[in-house]
Amino acid sequence: MDLIFPDRIALAQRPTVLQPLPRLSKRYGKKISLWRDDLTGWEFSGNKIRKLEYLCAEAARHGADHLVTCGGPQSNHARATAFAARRLGWDITVVVREPPEGLHHNAPASGNLLLNQLLGANFLYVPYDDYQAGGGVYEPFLEKAARELTAVGARPYIIPEGGSCPTGCWGYLDATRELLSESNGETLDLFCAIGSGGTFAGLELGRELLDAPFRLHGVNICDSAGYFEQRIQGLLADTNTRYADHGVDYIQESLNIHDGFVGSGYAVASDDDLRFYGEIAREEGILLDPVYTGKAFRGMLALISEQPGEFSENIVFLHSGGQLATFAYTDQYSRILKDA
Numbered sequence: 550m551d552l553i554f555p556d557r558i559a560l561a562q563r564p565t566v567l568q569p570l571p572r573l574s575k576r577y578g579k580k581i582s583l584w585r586d587d588l589t590g591w592e593f594s595g596n597k598i599r600k601l602e603y604l605c606a607e608a609a610r611h612g613a614d615h616l617v618t619c620g621g622p623q624s625n626h627a628r629a630t631a632f633a634a635r636r637l638g639w640d641i642t643v644v645v646r647e648p649p650e651g652l653h654h655n656a657p658a659s660g661n662l663l664l665n666q667l668l669g670a671n672f673l674y675v676p677y678d679d680y681q682a683g684g685g686v687y688e689p690f691l692e693k694a695a696r697e698l699t700a701v702g703a704r705p706y707i708i709p710e711g712g713s714c715p716t717g718c719w720g721y722l723d724a725t726r727e728l729l730s731e732s733n734g735e736t737l738d739l740f741c742a743i744g745s746g747g748t749f750a751g752l753e754l755g756r757e758l759l760d761a762p763f764r765l766h767g768v769n770i771c772d773s774a775g776y777f778e779q780r781i782q783g784l785l786a787d788t789n790t791r792y793a794d795h796g797v798d799y800i801q802e803s804l805n806i807h808d809g810f811v812g813s814g815y816a817v818a819s820d821d822d823l824r825f826y827g828e829i830a831r832e833e834g835i836l837l838d839p840v841y842t843g844k845a846f847r848g849m850l851a852l853i854s855e856q857p858g859e860f861s862e863n864i865v866f867l868h869s870g871g872q873l874a875t876f877a878y879t880d881q882y883s884r885i886l887k888d889a
């Protein structure tokens with residue numbers, strides 16, 4: 550059965566281009582290109598907007614007028630969802646998981662939290678201990694928020710963490726078609742960062758169901774490869790079940806997830822990491838973000854220099870955006886730049 554793509558609301562600017570990185574290509578002896586999904590053109594929404602195109606279409610089908618989503622205070626996904634909601638004339642509620650040390654609610658907000666305030670989002674703050682006591686997942690809090698909204702006459706639609714659910718997977722399944730055309734169907738190794746798994750899962754579905762000639766590699770920037778292998782296999786199986794009538798029949802394969810590049814933890818960048826992003830900026834005129842693409846890109850270069858024979862001559866790295874987070878590292882960057 551041919552694939553039947555569900556409805557989507559066009560929000561992203563596409564196709565995004567493949568940009569060659571000539572100096573890094575020379576240094577690593579491979580043709581390395583950047584897939585510029587940081588330029589999807591939607592208020593810096595990077596990879597998130599591709600998932601949201603499908604999720605918002607589903608929300609509209611359900612008659613929603615209010616999106617409910619979640620993330621940490623600096624979640625790119627929550628901010629992208631808030632922009633999408635406002636673009637469509639809807640309201641937005643964000644369930645914010647507070648960090649272990651708590652959030653200072655009277656302190657000025659910055660970064661994505663500030664942007665969510667600017668957009669007039671409603672917030673449901675969940676203290677870290679309550680989140681853990683709820684099983685370490687967002688679902689109970691998302692459902693509570695949706696129940697409360699329904700009780701006051703709103704029509705909420707829940708978008709889970711990172712938009713990484715079967716409907717969100719269509720974003721990168723769809724993007725695979727663009728990659729095939731942009732790369733002229735060349736054989737390649739494609740790398741991406743893994744944060745909640747939906748981008749990788751969508752590309753994996755695209756690879757298999759569209760018979761795309763690439764090998765997919767994910768670099769986890771939190772948790773572990775084992776955790777994501779399980780989580781993403783679960784997501785792929787759910788997508789099979791949910792979209793069997795759309796021609797999705799993914800046959801399970803083991804996934805290439807490369808561990809070892811998380812560093813000291815999610816969103817923690819070492820001085821050495823930040824120096825590396827500075828070097829890449831000077832060498833190629835591109836900006837990697839300190840939470841996702843920076844760690845994954847660095848991981849990719851380490852892998853191809855350690856085992857060049859394991860990878861094809863064409864390497865593509867998905868730049869999934871997130872550069873606004875740079876400004877959350879201003880003090881650390883300033884210190885490093887002063888010492889340089």
Ligand SMILES: Cc1ncc(COP(=O)(O)O)c(C=O)c1O
Nearest residue numbers: 744745746747748841869870871
């Ligand atoms: C900039 C950026 N890149 C990559 C990712 C990872 O994508 P995913 O959550 O689909 O694994 C995220 C979000 O988690 C992100 O904000």
